[in-house]
Amino acid sequence: MDISIIIPLLNEQESIAELYDWIIVVLQKQGYSYEILFIDDGSTDNSWDIITDISNKDVNVKGIRFLKNFGKSQALHAGFEAVQGNVVITMDADLQDSPEEIPELYRLIHIENFDLISGWKKKRYDSILAKNLPSKVFNAAARKTSGVKLHDFNCGLKAYKNKVVKHIDVHGEMHRYIPVLAKNAGFTNIGEKVVVHQARKYGTTKFGMNRFINGFLDLITIWFMSRFGRRPMHFFGLIGTILFIIGFSFSLYLGIDKLCIDTTGRLIAQRPEFYIALTAMILGTQFFLAGFLGEIVMTTKRNKKRYYIEAKIHL
Numbered sequence: 001m002d003i004s005i006i007i008p009l010l011n012e013q014e015s016i017a018e019l020y021d022w023i024i025v026v027l028q029k030q031g032y033s034y035e036i037l038f039i040d041d042g043s044t045d046n047s048w049d050i051i052t053d054i055s056n057k058d059v060n061v062k063g064i065r066f067l068k069n070f071g072k073s074q075a076l077h078a079g080f081e082a083v084q085g086n087v088v089i090t091m092d093a094d095l096q097d098s099p100e101e102i103p104e105l106y107r108l109i110h111i112e113n114f115d116l117i118s119g120w121k122k123k124r125y126d127s128i129l130a131k132n133l134p135s136k137v138f139n140a141a142a143r144k145t146s147g148v149k150l151h152d153f154n155c156g157l158k159a160y161k162n163k164v165v166k167h168i169d170v171h172g173e174m175h176r177y178i179p180v181l182a183k184n185a186g187f188t189n190i191g192e193k194v195v196v197h198q199a200r201k202y203g204t205t206k207f208g209m210n211r212f213i214n215g216f217l218d219l220i221t222i223w224f225m226s227r228f229g230r231r232p233m234h235f236f237g238l239i240g241t242i243l244f245i246i247g248f249s250f251s252l253y254l255g256i257d258k259l260c261i262d263t264t265g266r267l268i269a270q271r272p273e274f275y276i277a278l279t280a281m282i283l284g285t286q287f288f289l290a291g292f293l294g295e296i297v298m299t300t301k302r303n304k305k306r307y308y309i310e311a312k313i314h315l
Contacts, residue, residue, distance in 0.1 A: 003033075004084060009041065019093060022095075042068040096200055122194045
């Protein structure tokens with residue numbers, strides 16, 4: 001199969017059929033073998049009924065329906081597990097991503113041999129204060145922290161080699177950082193393509209300003225995981241050891257001073273150095289234990305389900 005297209009969605013009943021028709025025109029013109037996988041992330045409108053009707057007419061259209069809204073990352077994770085195409089393309093269902101980009105994205109992966117191509121919405125049709133300005137700040141911080149030189153990390157229009165999506169674990173709200181996850185997994189041939197961004201035609205956006213706060217918190221998480229995720233003791237253990245040495249040194253100093261130098265008769269507990277030593281040793285021990293527990297967690301295999309599927313079509 002040439003192409004798998006993954007479309008996560010939430011309450012997009014007005015745009016699904018129109019998007020499907022547009023995609024089919026592009027795919028059939030190019031003669032690709034394909035599958036289109038809609039991931040209904042707990043929609044409360046008629047989105048699933050429309051997907052079911054389309055799939056009854058086209059066996060290449062498949063669907064996964066979540067029991068409730070679990071988030072875009074979980075939707076992409078389910079899609080990545082299910083797809084079979086050599087090139088995997090993700091796009092949003094709101095008609096802001098143009099299917100006309102598909103042939104060039106396919107060429108860049110299949111012919112130019114990129115591992116991942118991320119779309120860049122160079123010209124956006126979003127609110128400047130609500131999305132454009134926060135996006136620029138967010139993308140600049142992501143570039144600086146991750147070392148991945150992309151202009152638009154959060155663009156929903158991306159293309160991947162199949163082996164990339166099978167080797168990355170998208171969870172929480174980490175869909176914003178898929179290029180970073182790919183880089184951390186060893187897929188370093190990452191490129192970028194300027195894509196057409198269109199104004200939303202139906203409905204309203206499902207993301208608010210809180211996504212940027214969450215985005216920066218996730219950025220800190222992924223920075224830590226990329227540097228110390230496989231060796232948490234190197235971070236927590238180092239800090240813990242330094243703090244413990246500082247505390248122990250103060251304790252040793254207080255003991256020697258009390259026995260050999262101090263003639264005032266002050267109790268050790270009356271000196272501020274005592275509390276510095278006590279605090280440092282307690283914190284050092286806690287940091288060291290955190291690193292030790294982190295190492296245990298990292299060496300223990302976990303398989304916790306992060307979403308629950310209510311229905312599938314053609315899968």
